[in-house]
Amino acid sequence: MSQRSRSKVSVFVILSLLLFSLFFVSAPLQAAVKATPPGMINSVLGPISPDKLGISLMHEHFTFAYPGWYADATIAPEDFKAALKINIGVIKTAQKYGIKTIIDVTPNDAGGRNPALYKALAKKTGLNIICATGLYTEHEGAPTYWTTKAVWGMNLPKMMSELFIKEITMGIGKTGVKAGVIKIGSSSPKMTTYETSVHKAAVIAQKSTGVPIITHTDGPLGGVEQAELLIAEGANPKKVMIGHVSNSKDIEYHKAILAKGVYIAFDRIGLDIITPFDVNLKNVTELCKQGYANQIMLSHDTVNVWLGRQTVLPEQFAKAFDNWRIDHISKDFLPALKAQGVTDEQIKTMMVDNPKNLFLGK
Numbered sequence: 001m002s003q004r005s006r007s008k009v010s011v012f013v014i015l016s017l018l019l020f021s022l023f024f025v026s027a028p029l030q031a032a033v034k035a036t037p038p039g040m041i042n043s044v045l046g047p048i049s050p051d052k053l054g055i056s057l058m059h060e061h062f063t064f065a066y067p068g069w070y071a072d073a074t075i076a077p078e079d080f081k082a083a084l085k086i087n088i089g090v091i092k093t094a095q096k097y098g099i100k101t102i103i104d105v106t107p108n109d110a111g112g113r114n115p116a117l118y119k120a121l122a123k124k125t126g127l128n129i130i131c132a133t134g135l136y137t138e139h140e141g142a143p144t145y146w147t148t149k150a151v152w153g154m155n156l157p158k159m160m161s162e163l164f165i166k167e168i169t170m171g172i173g174k175t176g177v178k179a180g181v182i183k184i185g186s187s188s189p190k191m192t193t194y195e196t197s198v199h200k201a202a203v204i205a206q207k208s209t210g211v212p213i214i215t216h217t218d219g220p221l222g223g224v225e226q227a228e229l230l231i232a233e234g235a236n237p238k239k240v241m242i243g244h245v246s247n248s249k250d251i252e253y254h255k256a257i258l259a260k261g262v263y264i265a266f267d268r269i270g271l272d273i274i275t276p277f278d279v280n281l282k283n284v285t286e287l288c289k290q291g292y293a294n295q296i297m298l299s300h301d302t303v304n305v306w307l308g309r310q311t312v313l314p315e316q317f318a319k320a321f322d323n324w325r326i327d328h329i330s331k332d333f334l335p336a337l338k339a340q341g342v343t344d345e346q347i348k349t350m351m352v353d354n355p356k357n358l359f360l361g362k
């Protein structure tokens with residue numbers, strides 16, 4: 001073999017080895033993100049079947065803070081171990097009542113969304129935990145990062161939807177935890193321009209991934225406006241849950257949202273300071289009697305751990321939050337509904353079937 005052909009061969013060998021090693025080095029990296037099989041839900045520990053959800057609480061928070069809490073973190077840093085311990089206690093209480101799934105709907109720009117915590121909690125307790133991607137309202141979220149881009153004409157719905165889709169299909173940061181729902185919100189009495197962008201982004205992401213949209217409404221209004229915009233943009237109404245309708249005492253408002261074909265959530269049961277127990281009881285009972293049980297979900301919107309310094313309540317409010325607990329629906333609200341004539345079948349519909357159907361779009 002000539003000098004020249006020998007060097008040709010060695011270049012070939014080196015190149016082949018390089019390609020070969022590149023393939024084997026990169027293969028495990030690519031394999032690390034597996035596509036969620038069709039029809040399955042992203043739990044924080046991986047895909048689960050909708051049939052595995054069981055009794056579900058659709059709107060809770062393991063840890064939460066309003067944006068800006070991190071500015072005070074020198075005084076009150078995040079304590080992962082304490083959050084783990086407190087939340088394990090809360091989850092065990094919920095499990096005593098047969099709760100199988102909790103959705104933590106904390107959006108990206110609030111404090112407290114913590115995939116590592118969710119994973120640890122799910123592993124230690126066996127609870128199904130589903131977490132969210134999404135952005136909060138303009139006045140309670142952190143819109144400035146986005147709105148300063150909008151000034152220069154950048155396309156917010158497109159940019160936001162890229163974020164949501166990546167967190168649903170590839171995972172949140174490098175945690176490997178994929179979001180299972182999209183969380184959005186709007187201000188009262190009217191949605192802002194920024195929030196309109198967030199809603200549009202949510203629909204783009206739903207069309208691409210099939211994931212449900214869960215909303216926050218501020219005050220006693222906004223649900224109809226949200227449902228109309230989401231549907232106009234092309235969302236599947238059966239994959240939309242309009243949240244915090246229990247902010248309103250007015251059953252006609254609830255029915256106006258229901259007429260859009262979406263799910264509604266009485267998801268602040270126990271926050272009696274917003275709407276008293278008896279008012280929620282009367283409204284849910286009446287809606288069940290009128291045949292709406294298959295569009296209603298119940299949850300508490302509890303926050304088990306607040307990041308940052310603790311809010312100290314004035315004396316007169318000391319008892320105001322006594323019912324804001326993870327077992328309040330199971331222990332107090334469901335028995336009260338039954339006493340009003342709501343059937344076991346309707347309760348199963350609200351607590352088991354509707355959560356599953358929201359993911360299935362049924």
Ligand SMILES: [Zn+2]
Nearest residue numbers: 059061105301
């Ligand atoms: Zn919430």
